[in-house]
Amino acid sequence: MNIIVCIKQIPDPEIPPAKFKLDIESKRVIPPEGIPPVINPYDEQAVELALRLKDKYGGKITVLTVGSDAASNIVKHALSMGADQGIVLNDKAFEDSDSFSTAYILSQAIRKIGDYDLVLCGRQAADWDEGLVGSIIAENLGLPLVTLAEAIDVPDGELSVKQVTLEGYQVIAVPIPAVVTVSNEVGRPRLPSGWGIISASQKQIPVWSASDLDADPSKIGASAARRKLIKLFIPVRERKCEIIEGETEAEASVKLVDRLIKAGVI
Amino acid sequence: MADYKGVLICGELIEGKVTTTTKELISTGRKLSDGLNQLLSLLLIGQNLQEVADEAISLGVDKVYIGDGVPYAESLPERYVAIISNVCKQIEPFIILFGQTDMGRDIAPRLAARLRTSVCMDCVELTIDPDTRSLLQTKPVYGGNAVAVWASENYQPQVVTMRPRASAPAEPDTSRKGEIVPVTVKVDDSKIKCKLLETVKEEVKGIKLEEAKVIVTGGGGIGGSEGFQLIKELAQILGGTIGITRVPCDEGWMPKSLEIGQTGHIVSPALYIAVGVSGAPQHLAGCSGSKCIIAINKDPEAHIFKEADFGIVGDYRKALPSLIEKCKALFAI
Numbered sequence: 001m002n003i004i005v006c007i008k009q010i011p012d013p014e015i016p017p018a019k020f021k022l023d024i025e026s027k028r029v030i031p032p033e034g035i036p037p038v039i040n041p042y043d044e045q046a047v048e049l050a051l052r053l054k055d056k057y058g059g060k061i062t063v064l065t066v067g068s069d070a071a072s073n074i075v076k077h078a079l080s081m082g083a084d085q086g087i088v089l090n091d092k093a094f095e096d097s098d099s100f101s102t103a104y105i106l107s108q109a110i111r112k113i114g115d116y117d118l119v120l121c122g123r124q125a126a127d128w129d130e131g132l133v134g135s136i137i138a139e140n141l142g143l144p145l146v147t148l149a150e151a152i153d154v155p156d157g158e159l160s161v162k163q164v165t166l167e168g169y170q171v172i173a174v175p176i177p178a179v180v181t182v183s184n185e186v187g188r189p190r191l192p193s194g195w196g197i198i199s200a201s202q203k204q205i206p207v208w209s210a211s212d213l214d215a216d217p218s219k220i221g222a223s224a225a226r227r228k229l230i231k232l233f234i235p236v237r238e239r240k241c242e243i244i245e246g247e248t249e250a251e252a253s254v255k256l257v258d259r260l261i262k263a264g265v266i
Numbered sequence: 267m268a269d270y271k272g273v274l275i276c277g278e279l280i281e282g283k284v285t286t287t288t289k290e291l292i293s294t295g296r297k298l299s300d301g302l303n304q305l306l307s308l309l310l311i312g313q314n315l316q317e318v319a320d321e322a323i324s325l326g327v328d329k330v331y332i333g334d335g336v337p338y339a340e341s342l343p344e345r346y347v348a349i350i351s352n353v354c355k356q357i358e359p360f361i362i363l364f365g366q367t368d369m370g371r372d373i374a375p376r377l378a379a380r381l382r383t384s385v386c387m388d389c390v391e392l393t394i395d396p397d398t399r400s401l402l403q404t405k406p407v408y409g410g411n412a413v414a415v416w417a418s419e420n421y422q423p424q425v426v427t428m429r430p431r432a433s434a435p436a437e438p439d440t441s442r443k444g445e446i447v448p449v450t451v452k453v454d455d456s457k458i459k460c461k462l463l464e465t466v467k468e469e470v471k472g473i474k475l476e477e478a479k480v481i482v483t484g485g486g487g488i489g490g491s492e493g494f495q496l497i498k499e500l501a502q503i504l505g506g507t508i509g510i511t512r513v514p515c516d517e518g519w520m521p522k523s524l525e526i527g528q529t530g531h532i533v534s535p536a537l538y539i540a541v542g543v544s545g546a547p548q549h550l551a552g553c554s555g556s557k558c559i560i561a562i563n564k565d566p567e568a569h570i571f572k573e574a575d576f577g578i579v580g581d582y583r584k585a586l587p588s589l590i591e592k593c594k595a596l597f598a599i
């Protein structure tokens with residue numbers, strides 16, 4: 001099984017809401033001070049799922065990211081978890097690409113790599129919370145797609161994908177090659193091993209540019225974006241919390257019930 | 267360029283009826299089509315759809331397209347994308363509306379790619395800009411820390427999904443008139459590459475989260491599966507049901523089918539009691555529509571207190587037993 005995993009670097013999605021800041025003018029998120037960006041958590045789980053498949057069936061894992069120089073950090077992270085190689089797709093022309101352009105850039109890279117059985121993406125990037133890129137890659141490459149996978153097995157040369165649904169799951173058989181997007185139900189990703197960190201630090205991480213990918217300039221960057229951001233703001237919280245005091249929690253609880261009755265809640 | 271007109275809702279059915287989310291889409295769609303002065307249509311795929319189509323008309327749909335086929339949950343997304351893109355090519359709607367459900371999450375992105383157009387996922391508000399007549403798409407981003415408004419002026423049709431519970435469901439009015447139009451939903455079977463092997467519903471006994479009037483949610487602060495006994499007891503006495511955050515799900519204390527939030531259930535009960543829940547935006551995304559929110563948390567600085575109406579600062583192990591006793595006495599159980 002040769003697997004390509006698409007990974008994205010994003011601001012830490014679990015920072016305390018108080019630390020989340022915007023520049024309203026430029027409609028951009030201000031990176032929180034002292035909290036480094038991370039690999040999108042779903043993409044880390046996609047790397048984990050790829051590693052489980054490799055543990056069972058062998059093969060090679062390649063990680064791809066469209067990002068700046070700093071994005072090589074998440075590629076290193078994936079390598080230290082056990083991925084075999086990583087490539088950063090970086091070019092000035094890629095800046096401010098939307099989901100369609102990003103998917104196009106990744107599709108071009110996947111075509112260039114050529115030899116693969118499975119492309120994994122996260123179910124969504126936890127910055128803009130879209131959940132588009134994986135599906136668009138599948139359409140671009142004309143490949144079958146399963147979204148929101150929590151497990152994959154490969155009996156008899158076909159994928160058997162367990163797909164999360166709101167009320168349970170489905171199992172879908174998919175011919176290879178295919179695209180699968182990965183959900184958090186995969187569970188905790190493994191930690192990099194000491195040996196993983198050493199071997200990752202010795203690996204070269206090639207950078208591919210627009211010309212390496214033979215990318216059509218009309219399909220990439222801000223000018224190709226299908227949507228325009230009109231406004232970005234932090235929502236105002238409308239609730240005012242009334243703290244019910246008491247000598248003990250038990251006393252506060254009793255008072256709470258009385259208060260709720262008075263307020264007509266119960 | 268083709269003349270794209272009207273709003274098309276891709277509807278969902280459950281046990282032969284339109285889902286609550288579809289009713290919400292009808293009320294949003296109605297406003298949009300009135301703003302554009304164009305028709306509101308609904309696509310339904312299933313069997314024996316006459317009655318449900320009549321219901322949809324009473325809810326405010328002008329034109330119901332009905333296709334004889336298998337409901338989404340028993341079919342394959344591949345088949346649905348093929349059907350819906352064929353229908354859209356025939357009727358050329360200006361806006362294509364889905365719910366942010368299993369179906370919308372999966373179909374909308376592929377459909378937009380196939381129609382070479384724009385798409386915006388998980389919107390909480392959709393309006394027509396009166397000046398430009400373009401569709402303004404409001405969507406929470408960064409897990410709910412921020413909200414973005416998008417427009418896609420040069421792309422038609424515009425595909426959007428709408429978060430459940432973001433708008434009120436449409437109300438029936440049997441005096442409304444509309445048209446029912448059959449559509450063919452045949453697709454080339456040789457192009458379907460996936461096979462559905464198994465569908466499993468992890469039946470949750472009792473009240474469905476989406477329909478509950480009271481939800482008691484336990485978070486990471488509960489500390490293990492035993493603590494959920496208290497949560498269950500309180501929920502039961504209040505005639506409600508229980509929910510969880512991501513932590514009890516990841517830790518395996520409780521089944522994931524109870525998870526509330528951005529990636530779980532979206533609920534809006536009259537009363538939401540969050541116990542040992544820190545109040546991460548990704549969780550609040552699933553419950554901020556609740557009428558009254560109560561937080562019980564031992565950390566006075568916990569973010570949940572910024573989003574709650576009432577709060578108790580303290581250990582849930584000490585608070586819940588007397589809360590349960592008091593409610594028991596109140597409801598004389």
Ligand SMILES: Cc1cc2nc3c(=O)[nH]c(=O)nc-3n(C[C@H](O)[C@H](O)[C@H](O)COP(=O)(O)OP(=O)(O)OC[C@H]3O[C@@H](n4cnc5c(N)ncnc54)[C@H](O)[C@@H]3O)c2cc1C
Binds near residue numbers: 487510513565
């Ligand atoms: C992309 C993404 C998507 C996500 N989607 C979801 C989602 O859909 N749903 C979801 O829930 N989460 C989601 N999360 C996770 C979310 O960010 C938080 O990590 C999670 O909601 C935290 O759960 P919690 O508040 O229960 O636990 P914790 O953050 O562990 O908080 C526990 C709280 O309990 C309090 N506490 C501890 N002991 C006690 C006690 N004895 N008595 C009273 N209080 C106590 C603590 O003070 C603390 O505030 C998502 C995260 C990401 C990155």
Ligand SMILES: Nc1ncnc2c1ncn2[C@@H]1O[C@H](COP(=O)(O)O)[C@@H](O)[C@H]1O
Binds near residue numbers: 064
């Ligand atoms: N810049 C990027 N580089 C590599 N992969 C990406 C990038 N953006 C998105 N992806 C992949 O596509 C998935 C969905 O992203 P999105 O559609 O932006 O929510 C992510 O989880 C990644 O797997």
